[in-house]
Each structure stands twice: as structure tokens, then as C-alpha cells.
Amino acid sequence: MTTDRPTSATVAVSGASGLIGTALTTALRTAGYSVRRLIRGDAGPGDIGWNPAAGAIDADGLDGIDAIVNLSGAGIGDHRWTDGYKHTLVASRVESTDLLARTIARLERPPRVFLSASAVGFYGNRGDEELDESAPPGDGFLADLCRRWEDATAPAADAGVATTLLRTGVVLTTRGGALAKQLPLFKLGLGAKFGSGRQYLAWISLDDHIAACLHLLAAELPGPVNLTAPLPVRNAEFTSALADAVHRWHLPIGIPMALPSLVLGAERATHLLGYSQRAIPVALQRSGFAFSHPVLPTALAHVLGGDAEASAGG
Secondary structure, three states, X not given: OOOOOOOOOEEEEEOOOOHHHHHHHHHHHHOOOEEXXXXXXXXXXXXXXXXXXXXXXXXXHHOXXXXXXXXXXXXXXXXXXXXXXXXXXXXXHHXXXXXXXXXXXXXXXXXXXXXXXXEHHHHOOOOOOEEOOOOOOOOOHHHXXXXXXXXXXXXXXXXXXXXXXXXXXXEEOOOOHHHHHHHXXXXXXXXXXXXXXXXXXXXXXXXXXXXXXXXXXXXXXXXXXXXXXXXXXXXXXXXXHHHHHOOOOOOOOOEOOHHHHHHHOHXXXXXXXXXXXXXXXXXXXXXXXXXXXXXXXXXHHHHHHHHXXXXXXX
16 A cells, blocks of 8 residues: 655546535645546646547546546436436436546556545435445435446456545535535524434535545555544434534424425435435544544534635635
């Protein structure tokens, strides 16, 4: 296992314009990496063109790249899960990952490392069960999607490239995602747990997520890695901690799952708000990674304070 980043290492990133991709590309450049984005349509100087839906990619642009980070995929929480959008969710992940993995396998000079996104949705609804990376897949749409997503990386792994599957939990940032959607209600004192509130939430701060990706580029840790903080919390605990972080009360009763089902659609609401995933980052911690924000209250304080400062400064 190597722990030193090569001098002037180059990393290609798909999904570089997304929430995590934008933060990652900034962090990579700050750390001294050269970054090349995989871009659909007209690629600018230094970019690499590709079109996963058409099976097209500039393979020559990837040859000799030190590492590839694959973050492509339509937003899970962005739309109702109609049959058409569920197809988009699958295709945007599986097709892009399959194209990258098959291209990597054919390169004369393949990358050392291939980090490919996945999610803790892989585990399905597992109640109080502690879930390390050896836990089997669960049931349901997201579990099946994540399994197919991960399986699509096989050509790269079979070619000997250190292929890491990033099973990401809820990423805490005010710049987007679940937390940004919840904050307005919590700031009005209208935050509340969902259902019983006993379902576990696997979470991680955006800064720790990005730091973990940089760590994994050097660590070359093949296989699944839970990108989650070491202390997942129940939904009721998250509700209380977020209310405290914004100095507001939260509602003393739980929101019946029927209500978010009306707004989000039953399947989407059940998967995103009702499922319990007590994922723990065993592989990441064994590899030597140290979390900056392992505990939820301090993570929220950092996220809310840090993002506010970033907004004021920008």
C-alpha cells in the first residue's frame, strides 16, 4: 500500500460540476494535483470529452492519468421517482461507470486508482444492525441500483486497477443536499423527526468526505469503503442536534410518513426518510484516516459556521 502522492499527479473527475465534485476539484488543486474534468459536449482546454449515453469517450485523454474519480449520476432527491426518472437514475450511474471501467481496462497506461461513487443505500433498510463493508446488499430500488452501480466497475478491478467503491452517507453541507432542504423549516422552529425517529442516519461532513477521497487516492484501498462518520445517529437524535445547532425548538411529535409521501412520492419518501442504515466506516478507519468531525453536534457547528463564513466571503 502506498501512502505518498506522486509528484504532479493528474486526476480525472467525472461529475466535477456537482456538489461533491466541485468541492473535490478545488481540494485536489489546492493539494497540488492537476485536475482534468470529464465533460459532456464541447470539452475545454484540459477537459476530457465523453458521452456515456452514446458510449463515447476520449480514451487517449485518459491514457497516463494517475487516478480517476467517478462521481456521475442524476440527483436521487431531485425529482419524483417516476418510471422514467428511475431509469435516468440507473442509466446515469451504471452506463457512465461501465464506460469508464471498460475504457480503463483497455488503456495502455491505466490509472493506479479508480474511485467510483456508490451509496449506503446499498444496504437497504436494516434497522439497528451495524453495517460495515462486509454486510450484504439489502432490498429495494436503491439497494439494487447501488449493486448494479458497483458491479459496473468490475472491468477496471479485473484489469488490476485499485478500485474503491465510495459508499457515501448523507453529506452535510448547507450548499445543497438534504441539510440545505431541511434548514429553512428548522430555522422556523418547525423541524421534526420522521415517523418513529428510530431509523438510523449515516452521515458525513462535506469536508471529511473530501478529505477521505484525497486519503483514498493515496491509500489505494480496493473494495467498498463506507464514507460515513463513525457515529451514525437515529433520526430523532439528528432532529434534536440540528434544532440545537440553529438555536430553535423542534416539534415534539413525529411527522407521519404519509405526509412526506404526498410531497415526495411514497417510494422516494420511504427510501430517503424511512429507511435505517447504521453504516460504520471500518475500512476507512483501518486505513489510517482520522475524521475531523466524528460527532454530529460539532460537525453541524462546523458546517453551519463554515458555510456561513464561505458565503460571507464570497
